[in-house]
Amino acid sequence: MHIVIIEDEPAIRQELALLLRNALYEVTALDDFHDAAAAALAAAPDLILLDVKLPDESGFAVCAKVRAVSDVPIIFLTSQTDAADELNGMLGGGDDYITKPFHPPVLLARIAAVLKRTKKTGAKEPDMMEYKGVRLDIARGSICFQGRQAELTKKEFQILYYLFQHTGKIIPRMELIEYLWDNQVFIDDNALSVNMTRIRGKMEQLGVHGFVETKRGMGYRL
Amino acid sequence: MNILSFLRDKLLLYLLHLSCMMALAVFLRATGYSADGRLLVLICWFLVLCIWTVCEYHRRKRYFSRMEAVLAQIDQRFLLGELMPFSDRLEDRLYREMIRQSNRSVIEKIHAAEEQKNDYRAYIEGWVHEIKAPITSIALMCENHKSEVTRSISRENGKIENYVDRTLYYARSDEVYKDYIIEETNLADVAAEVVARNKYYFIQDGVQAEIDCPDDVCTDRKWIAFILNQILQNSLKYRRETGAMIRIYTQRRARGVCLAVEDNGIGIRQEEVPRIFEKNFTGTNGRTHGRSTGMGLYLCAKLCGKLGIGIGAESQEHVGTKIMLEFPAGTFHMR
Numbered sequence: 001m002h003i004v005i006i007e008d009e010p011a012i013r014q015e016l017a018l019l020l021r022n023a024l025y026e027v028t029a030l031d032d033f034h035d036a037a038a039a040a041l042a043a044a045p046d047l048i049l050l051d052v053k054l055p056d057e058s059g060f061a062v063c064a065k066v067r068a069v070s071d072v073p074i075i076f077l078t079s080q081t082d083a084a085d086e087l088n089g090m091l092g093g094g095d096d097y098i099t100k101p102f103h104p105p106v107l108l109a110r111i112a113a114v115l116k117r118t119k120k121t122g123a124k125e126p127d128m129m130e131y132k133g134v135r136l137d138i139a140r141g142s143i144c145f146q147g148r149q150a151e152l153t154k155k156e157f158q159i160l161y162y163l164f165q166h167t168g169k170i171i172p173r174m175e176l177i178e179y180l181w182d183n184q185v186f187i188d189d190n191a192l193s194v195n196m197t198r199i200r201g202k203m204e205q206l207g208v209h210g211f212v213e214t215k216r217g218m219g220y221r222l
Numbered sequence: 223m224n225i226l227s228f229l230r231d232k233l234l235l236y237l238l239h240l241s242c243m244m245a246l247a248v249f250l251r252a253t254g255y256s257a258d259g260r261l262l263v264l265i266c267w268f269l270v271l272c273i274w275t276v277c278e279y280h281r282r283k284r285y286f287s288r289m290e291a292v293l294a295q296i297d298q299r300f301l302l303g304e305l306m307p308f309s310d311r312l313e314d315r316l317y318r319e320m321i322r323q324s325n326r327s328v329i330e331k332i333h334a335a336e337e338q339k340n341d342y343r344a345y346i347e348g349w350v351h352e353i354k355a356p357i358t359s360i361a362l363m364c365e366n367h368k369s370e371v372t373r374s375i376s377r378e379n380g381k382i383e384n385y386v387d388r389t390l391y392y393a394r395s396d397e398v399y400k401d402y403i404i405e406e407t408n409l410a411d412v413a414a415e416v417v418a419r420n421k422y423y424f425i426q427d428g429v430q431a432e433i434d435c436p437d438d439v440c441t442d443r444k445w446i447a448f449i450l451n452q453i454l455q456n457s458l459k460y461r462r463e464t465g466a467m468i469r470i471y472t473q474r475r476a477r478g479v480c481l482a483v484e485d486n487g488i489g490i491r492q493e494e495v496p497r498i499f500e501k502n503f504t505g506t507n508g509r510t511h512g513r514s515t516g517m518g519l520y521l522c523a524k525l526c527g528k529l530g531i532g533i534g535a536e537s538q539e540h541v542g543t544k545i546m547l548e549f550p551a552g553t554f555h556m557r
Binding site: 011012016019022079080102103105106174181188 | 351352354355356357358359361362363365366368373383414415417418419421422424425428430431432433
């Protein structure tokens with residue numbers, strides 16, 4: 001997935017690019033806004049993040065130019081919070097609208113939602129994830145190993161989902177807890193341990209041993 | 223104006239008449255008029271004076287009644303000068319001119335003050351929009367370089383954001399009508415977003431959260447998120463030391479939906495509960511538990527009023543607080 005960032009504030013542009021790269025998107029950040037629409041389209045993006053306040057012309061104008069030749073999804077970024085602006089953005093062909101200061105997880109979720117909605121080829125999320133022979137069924141919220149299956153609660157599923165996305169990496173407990181809070185699972189440190197124990201129990205029943213490693217004082221790793 | 227005060231006002235004139243009448247009586251007596259003739263002349267004089275008094279009283283009375291009616295009808299009373307009834311009396315015309323001049327200066331003052339207020343508000347709004355760029359970059363930097371330090375920075379950045387938000391919404395609270403989109407809003411989403419925004423505090427302070435909001439309402443998402451955020455911040459601030467818990471849930475009622483934020487915090491003193499939505503009210507908790515500006519809940523109540531949402535509170539000291547938002551069904555519905 002290729003995302004083009006059109007944002008004139010250098011600090012935000014750099015960090016935004018880094019955030020998106022960390023989220024495994026391919027990123028092009030424009031730093032010349034003379035003919036932003038053409039430059040953006042030249043990069044053949046799957047999505048454009050567009051700041052409303054640009055030095056030469058407004059983001060709405062850029063959006064109109066892009067819309068004239070392409071229906072690539074556009075998400076507006078702005079610090080204006082007027083409802084009138086929001087309508088402008090939508091009527092001008094924007095697909096979504098995020099106000100600064102946005103929360104990085106919210107931005108990522110919105111980007112994913114827009115990509116999913118506009119259904120570009122390849123944008124479909126896999127409904128299955130597999131690691132070391134263990135399959136996580138995303139649609140049904142269950143886990144399979146060698147034909148046997150165990151149902152997961154919402155909390156257990158979210159924990160495993162995050163670990164499956166970052167296989168081989170040590171995930172600090174804090175990072176995991178923060179991710180869970182962003183996804184409507186509100187648990188604390190103790191509850192995380194409890195849930196992890198339950199997950200291990202289910203794994204044992206399926207016949208998987210030592211699937212989730214505990215790195216003492218650091219976190220978990222698949 | 224009544225007849226007595228009118229007569230008292232004209233006392234000097236009547237005294238003049240009286241002395242003239244007496245002088246005339248003395249003069250007529252000296253020129254040899256009979257007593258009957260003198261009495262007749264004086265009675266005629268007196269009658270004419272009476273008739274003049276009655277007529278004059280009625281004319282004045284009518285003039286001022288019309289003026290009072292004008293005053294009662296217009297909503298901006300300083301416009302009286304332009305609407306004063308016409309009178310052919312010189313004094314009335316002079317007064318009218320003076321009042322008009324004085325009113326004109328008042329109107330100019332009002333315009334100047336309004337312009338100044340609008341300028342100031344525009345400046346504040348512009349400033350808020352500018353400060354949001356650095357807040358955003360700090361949030362992004364913290365997200366990209368996660369560590370204990372950046373988590374702390376994130377928390378502080380969140381505080382800045384909240385203060386800035388409050389400033390913006392305060393500046394705007396008088397003109398809500400210019401800036402809202404009423405739409406079907408999923409309260410569970412809004413609540414989850416607000417909780418996620420405050421996740422650092424929840425996690426750090428070991429506060430548990432629970433959201434159970436199956437009911438949708440028609441309202442403006444942005445404003446309701448702001449209101450909910452203010453309420454949540456209070457719950458986080460006035461939490462109990464251990465085992466703190468915040469529940470956000472909806473209940474379907476006969477005439478709408480009730481969104482409640484319930485905590486098991488330190489609660490509010492019984493006698494202070496009715497006053498928590500007042501401006502600048504800080505209360506005992508505000509003094510003992512760190513700074514309180516007395517603005518958060520005041521703003522909530524004000525915005526709720528503008529959005530047609532009812533707001534109420536229940537609390538028991540040392541047990542907990544429950545803030546309720548009542549979304550009426552039907553009103554503000556756009557379908």
